[in-house]
Amino acid sequence: MSLPRKLAFTLLVFLLIAKVVSVVMRGPSPLVLDAAGYWELGGLVAEGDWLMMQRPIAFRTPAYPWLIGLFRAVFDNPLPVLVSFQGLLWVAGIGLVAALAVEISQRRQAAGLVVAMAIPMLASVVYVATMLTETLFVFSLVLHLWAVARLTRRPSLWAGVFVGLTLGLAILTRPVAMLVWIADLIYVITCWHWIPNPSTGPIGRRRGWISVALAGIVTVGCVSPWLARNHALFGKAMLTEFVGRNVWIVTFQDGSGAGLDLPATAAAVQLKTQLGDQGWERLAADERWRETWTVSKALTTSGMDDPSADRLMKAVATDAIAASPLAFGKKTVRRWINFWRTRATELPDQIADLDPDGTGARERLSSDLFAGQPIWGVTVAPVATGLRHRWSNSLAGNTLLMLATLASTMLLIWRRPTRAAGLWLGAILGYFATITAVLEIPAYRYRMIVEPIVLLVIALAIVSISTCDGGLRVWWGSGVKKFVGQKTGENEEEI
DSSP states (O other): OOHHHHHHHHHHHHHHHHHHHHHHHTOOOOOOTHHHHHHHHHHHHHTTOTTOTTSOOSSOOSHHHHHHHHHHHHOSSHHHHHHHHHHHHHHHHHHHHHHHHHHHHOOTHHHHHHHHHHTTOOGGGGGGGSSSSHHHHHHHHHHHHHHHHHHHHSOOHHHHHHHHHHHHHHHHHOGGGGGHHHHHHHHHHIIIIISOOTTSOHHHHHHHHHHHHHHHHHHHHHHHHHHHHHHHHHSSOOSOOOHHHHHHHHHHOSTTSOOOOOOOSHHHHHHHHHHHHHHHHHHHHTTGGGOHHHHHHHHHHTTOOHHHHHHHHHHHHHHHHHHSHHHHHHHHHHHHHHHHHOOOOOOOOOHHHHSTTSOSOHHHHHHHHSTTOOOOOOOOHHHHHHHHTOGGGOHHHHHHHHHHHHHHHHHHHHSGGGHHHHHHHHHHHHHHHHHHHHHSOOOHHHHGGGHHHHHHHHHHHHHHHHHHHHHHHHHHHHHHHHHHHHHHTOOTTTO
């Protein structure tokens, strides 16, 4: 890169880091709801209970509690250090996307384009101050994609081990990543057997498939301790039992959910029997039975263990779907579209939002909402303005981004040099959108996990267009030279 380009790239990186630092300066988000649950699990890990046997729950995976537990065990005041670390993970994730863009396009300007487009991204950065899995999961997913791209281009046993470790980390952070390997295989097969890389010969491919098999073995090895833990607690080797709660939401909740009626099936009768007449009457009085966590807590309070309650809820919801498949299917399609278009109307509050003037009792806030951890927070004017006018809170903006992502993915698939990457990244985007549409009510926190991939796809499409334009200019220039040479009797070198 020339000196001006180096300076420009350095400035972009500085602005990216400054943005993340400014968001961290706004302070942490309260340890409430899911964040409080993760903080409590991290406390068990810090005490040495790495498999959290003291909390017999089947709807969590352990990677994020392990991270919190590590910081709680090492630092007296872990919250500030953990928030700062998550800020580093966010920046590192963008760096990996930039490296992946260069790896796929083989053009260095792709890195600058990625960083430049990442600077306006604000909504996802707010989650670095929140004790939720988003930041760690996005980093682990992007790291896995980068590892797969490296293995595909340069197969080795160590590359296979790294792919397996990164996929294992992603799965243990969020179980939704458990089928990402299907998209990875699409990429590997396309690269090695449909649009082969000349530098990857038969020997390299043989070594590559051994590496792929090794990646699978390492992934299974990573998740096996958690499978063993659940088998010991619940008698079944499972990663999580949470599908029932998810399906209950999208089946019975109104609005984006299908709003179906409770079926008159054996599973529904068993649920009512388990809750008892009085328990069911309380839930049925104001239709609170449509609330997934209300039903889940009622079942576990009645004596059912966590996974059994989830399986019963899944059976009831499945019966309701079987009775009205068309109504459920229509709302699923709607949720698939809304996955891309749902506005980020609410983001986690930070201290700068709870106490903008710094006049509140920070000690009281720390005790009530932050488990006694030291808290900080100042209002950073540019960030506050950016958050008020954030792109993700615009329906038109989200729709435009959805169309740009679709067009970029189609362009990558259409052009042979980027076809493998287009199929790979398109499969990943489609996978997360579909899984979320089937199991969740659309929300920004579910879409933000694919934002780096959207960034990558659009950057690759822009670079692809510029490469195509450059090729046309070269072709046009060579044609003119040939024509003029024929007319004058001179050769190209003389021209």
